[in-house]
Amino acid sequence: MDVKKILITNAAIDVIEELKDKFGPLMFHQSGGCCDGSSPMCFEDGDFKIGDSDVLLGTIYGCLFYMSRDQYEYWKHTQLTLDVTPGRGSSFSLEIPMGVRFLIRSRLFTMEELETLQKNDEAASN
Structure with missing residues (x-):
């Protein structure tokens, strides 16, 4: 079973394509801050x-x-999905001038998925 910790929506892919055309390679960081500080940020x-x-x-x-x-x-038991929504955040994320902002949607992993992730983490640390 292939279990991923982070997924992406088609709408987010469209925004990333536009940002890559303008800025080149990108990265994301999700902090634990308050307000927009808890939104995923694109750099x-x-x-x-x-x-x-x-x-x-x-x-x-x-x-x-x-x-x-x-x-x-806090979130290690959840699968996250990067998405976008209309509106302007107040962060330094690259998508803000486009009138959209990235956000995270989440769902809890099943017990089977958690076991798979734990096995994968153990194998990676050996």
């Missing part, structure tokens, strides 16, 4: 400095997606 690849307090969730549409470790501890 030119390398413009956000990743540290030991960040977890790589995976790659979506060619973009690395990171989350702060504290936030990951």
Whole structure:
């Protein structure tokens, strides 16, 4: 069973394609801040400095997606989906001038999916 921690909608893919045309390679970071600080933020690849307090969730549409470790501890039981919605956030994310903002939708993993993820994590650490 292939279980992914992060997925993406077609609407988000459309926005990413437009942003890649303008800025080149991109990356995402999901912090645990309040208000728009808890929204996923899109940056030119390398413009956000990743540290030991960040977890790589995976790659979506060619973009690395990171989350702060504290936030990951709250959400590690959920599958996240990157989506977009109309409106302007108040962050430094690249999509803001387009009149849309990225957001996260989530659902709880099943027990079978959690077991698969745990096995995958154990195999990766060996």
